[in-house]
Amino acid sequence: MGETVKLFVNSQEVEVAAGKNLIDALAVAGIQIPHFCYHPALGADGNCRMCLVEIEEGRPPVVPACKTPAMEGMKVVLDSAMIKKVQQDMLEFELINHPVDCPVCDQAGECDLQDYYMAYSLEESRMDVPQVNKKKKLDFGCGVVHDQERCVLCGRCVRFTRQITETGELGIVNRTDAARVDIFPGKPLDNRYALNIVDLCPVGAMTSSDFRFKQRAWFLTRDKGVCHGCAKGCNMYIDHHREKYGDDIIYRYRARTNLQVNGYFICDEGRMSYHLQNNDRQTETIVGGASVSFDDGIKAVVEKLNQAKKPLMIVSPNSTVGQMWAVLRIATLYGGDVSGYSDGYIIEGSGDDYLIHEDKSANRRGLELLAIKQDRAHLLETLGNADLVLNFDNDFHFSAHDIEVAKLLSEKDYVAICSHRLTAFETASVVIPIASYSEYDGVIINHDDVIQRFSRAVHKNNPPKDIVEITRLLGGAITDWKRAWPGIRQTISLLREVEPDQIPEEGMKLMNSGEPDVTA
Amino acid sequence: MGAKIKVVERKGKTFFEQLYLIEIFKGMAVTVGHFFRNLRDNSNLYVRHYPEVKPEITPRWRGRHRLTLHEDGSIKCVACFMCQTNCPSECIMIEAGEREDGVSEKMPVKFEIDLLECIYCGYCVEACPMDAIRMDSGVFSVTSSNRENMMIGIAELIEPPGAFNEDEYQKGVG
Numbered sequence: 094m095g096e097t098v099k100l101f102v103n104s105q106e107v108e109v110a111a112g113k114n115l116i117d118a119l120a121v122a123g124i125q126i127p128h129f130c131y132h133p134a135l136g137a138d139g140n141c142r143m144c145l146v147e148i149e150e151g152r153p154p155v156v157p158a159c160k161t162p163a164m165e166g167m168k169v170v171l172d173s174a175m176i177k178k179v180q181q182d183m184l185e186f187e188l189i190n191h192p193v194d195c196p197v198c199d200q201a202g203e204c205d206l207q208d209y210y211m212a213y214s215l216e217e218s219r220m221d222v223p224q225v226n227k228k229k230k231l232d233f234g235c236g237v238v239h240d241q242e243r244c245v246l247c248g249r250c251v252r253f254t255r256q257i258t259e260t261g262e263l264g265i266v267n268r269t270d271a272a273r274v275d276i277f278p279g280k281p282l283d284n285r286y287a288l289n290i291v292d293l294c295p296v297g298a299m300t301s302s303d304f305r306f307k308q309r310a311w312f313l314t315r316d317k318g319v320c321h322g323c324a325k326g327c328n329m330y331i332d333h334h335r336e337k338y339g340d341d342i343i344y345r346y347r348a349r350t351n352l353q354v355n356g357y358f359i360c361d362e363g364r365m366s367y368h369l370q371n372n373d374r375q376t377e378t379i380v381g382g383a384s385v386s387f388d389d390g391i392k393a394v395v396e397k398l399n400q401a402k403k404p405l406m407i408v409s410p411n412s413t414v415g416q417m418w419a420v421l422r423i424a425t426l427y428g429g430d431v432s433g434y435s436d437g438y439i440i441e442g443s444g445d446d447y448l449i450h451e452d453k454s455a456n457r458r459g460l461e462l463l464a465i466k467q468d469r470a471h472l473l474e475t476l477g478n479a480d481l482v483l484n485f486d487n488d489f490h491f492s493a494h495d496i497e498v499a500k501l502l503s504e505k506d507y508v509a510i511c512s513h514r515l516t517a518f519e520t521a522s523v524v525i526p527i528a529s530y531s532e533y534d535g536v537i538i539n540h541d542d543v544i545q546r547f548s549r550a551v552h553k554n555n556p557p558k559d560i561v562e563i564t565r566l567l568g569g570a571i572t573d574w575k576r577a578w579p580g581i582r583q584t585i586s587l588l589r590e591v592e593p594d595q596i597p598e599e600g601m602k603l604m605n606s607g608e609p610d611v612t613a
Numbered sequence: 614m615g616a617k618i619k620v621v622e623r624k625g626k627t628f629f630e631q632l633y634l635i636e637i638f639k640g641m642a643v644t645v646g647h648f649f650r651n652l653r654d655n656s657n658l659y660v661r662h663y664p665e666v667k668p669e670i671t672p673r674w675r676g677r678h679r680l681t682l683h684e685d686g687s688i689k690c691v692a693c694f695m696c697q698t699n700c701p702s703e704c705i706m707i708e709a710g711e712r713e714d715g716v717s718e719k720m721p722v723k724f725e726i727d728l729l730e731c732i733y734c735g736y737c738v739e740a741c742p743m744d745a746i747r748m749d750s751g752v753f754s755v756t757s758s759n760r761e762n763m764m765i766g767i768a769e770l771i772e773p774p775g776a777f778n779e780d781e782y783q784k785g786v787g
Binding site: 194195196197201229230305306307309311312336337338 | 691692693694695698703706709710711717718719742743
């Protein structure tokens with residue numbers, strides 16, 4: 094906390110950061126002020142009037158907290174009869190035409206209107222005139238479904254399309270109780286961040302067609318994760334759940350605030366990438382076309398490694414630093430080469446200047462820092478010399494089919510150690526299933542040199558093993574990436590001061606980044 | 614302590630009682646007497662002729678669940694998952710889907726109750742905001758020769774009608 098100010102809330106002294114509005118400043122101190130329209134990313138709009146607070150001896154005495162900066166000596170009153178009446182009346186006003194269809198609303202359980210009603214109102218409806226009917230289940234495009242009846246007209250969605258994406262597809266049309274959020278005729282939402290509107294909407298007016306009716310919000314376990322969809326490494330929540338008699342699956346990703354990396358939002362592509370964690374997973378161990386037990390598969394690979402004169406290990410640019418290190422170590426053990434060839438992960442022109450990076454791999458900086466060669470010439474050369482290829486989950490066909498590499502590979506003894514069933518692994522004689530990023534923990538470094546740590550979120554019924562564990566079964570000495578950290582730290586000078594347990598939640602910017610500086 | 618004390622007369626101390634066999638025969642006489650009486654006419658039996666005669670159950674009896682229907686025959690359930698959330702034995706498994714008939718937006722595409730796990734507590738009925746699930750089917754004996762049949766779906770759940778008239782049921786619920 095930088096500069097602080099002291100103020101009084103309900104005549105108790107609180108010390109908060111200076112320069113913030115009352116909502117944000119007091120939230121840090123654990124004092125919640127109800128609000129609909131204010132969002133730190135979108136600024137104060139002051140239209141919902143839900144955050145009105147009383148300032149003792151203030152002029153005017155009642156002000157919206159979102160537009161009032163925290164000031165020294167301010168006397169904020171949140172529990173006076175007047176403020177309670179204001180909050181109750183505002184909620185009654187919002188609920189006049191609200192359909193109260195919580196049983197069929199996906200927002201139920203994480204709805205501000207529901208929570209505030211329970212906390213500040215609990216009043217019966219006094220309305221004896223029919224409610225105003227508006228349109229429901231409108232397809233706004235990009236997977237956003239709008240329900241005009243549930244809307245509280247806070248305008249967060251409208252401001253998002255105007256301020257953040259600057260596409261301005263949404264607007265509020267008409268006035269009074271005919272007012273509603275709408276798109277322009279025939280012009281649906283068309284931007285790569287549209288689904289953030291679903292996160293932003295404080296009520297159930299904006300829901301996602303992908304998540305629609307899939308699961309109730311209160312069943313979901315919300316774990317913190319880091320998106321592996323591109324080199325940005327956006328922070329998100331992994332919402333997953335194990336149905337009775339079922340397996341632990343992911344239902345959705347939501348944006349997680351990290352001002353150092355992604356701010357408040359994530360892109361739609363990343364948000365939808367959770368499907369890849371559930372689907373097309375490699376679960377069988379295959380040796381020579383037949384399904385075998387995992388142990389037999391490992392035995393077959395060890396045998397091959399012992400006979401091989403020159404094995405080649407291909408690592409994935411999505412692997413964690415620890416996994417890359419573990420592969421490097423067993424490559425040394427078996428006298429093999431290591432390649433991190435992954436040009437296919439870079440899709441030129443697919444990025445933008447906001448969150449989407451054209452490199453679709455999560456930890457290419459890790460490859461660079463560990464001095465793992467990524468060029469195609471090196472791969473073709475080592476592939477020519479190799480008599481055994483171990484591919485650790487590197488999908489080199491990611492954006493286009495690399496015919497030459499595929500042809501060379503098909504002539505070799507090819508072992509795929511992979512999390513997904515992909516074309517790149519089809520020609521393998523041995524296939525070993527492994528965990529994907531939601532099922533292991535580790536550290537990755539994004540393209541801005543921010544090192545981020547993430548933990549395991551999903552626990553499958555038959556948990557697949559992580560690459561570090563696979564290398565240990567293949568004869569490697571590393572049992573745990575954290576124990577191997579001293580070795581990694583010595584190799585990468587940039588990480589010399591980094592202790593995995595001390596990496597803060599929002600990641601850590603690595604300093605003096607530059608040329609790969611490798612000593613081992 | 615002002616508890617009432619009742620002194621029970623001890624029997625079996627007399628000589629004839631201690632002989633034991635005489636008492637056995639006296640007891641057998643009672644049993645055989647009942648046997649011949651019931652053989653002649655069993656209408657005065659002290660037990661119910663189950664399963665020919667079913668017990669009378671009250672509207673508050675919690676029998677096997679049923680899903681109720683609107684008057685037009687559409688299912689009342691809107692798949693809000695309140696029953697599943699409230700279920701202490703986690704025996705209700707719902708899958709929700711889009712509803713196209715205009716009644717609501719949402720309906721269950723799968724609604725399964727594992728009757729082997731159900732403890733018939735009635736919390737699902739209490740939780741339901743739509744009065745869509747009730748335990749008034751009057752089915753009190755749920756049996757099967759295999760586990761699979763004890764998992765019932767929508768088809769079985771909407772099949773039985775309510776066993777009581779609406780007023781009686783509401784009185785019981787009230």
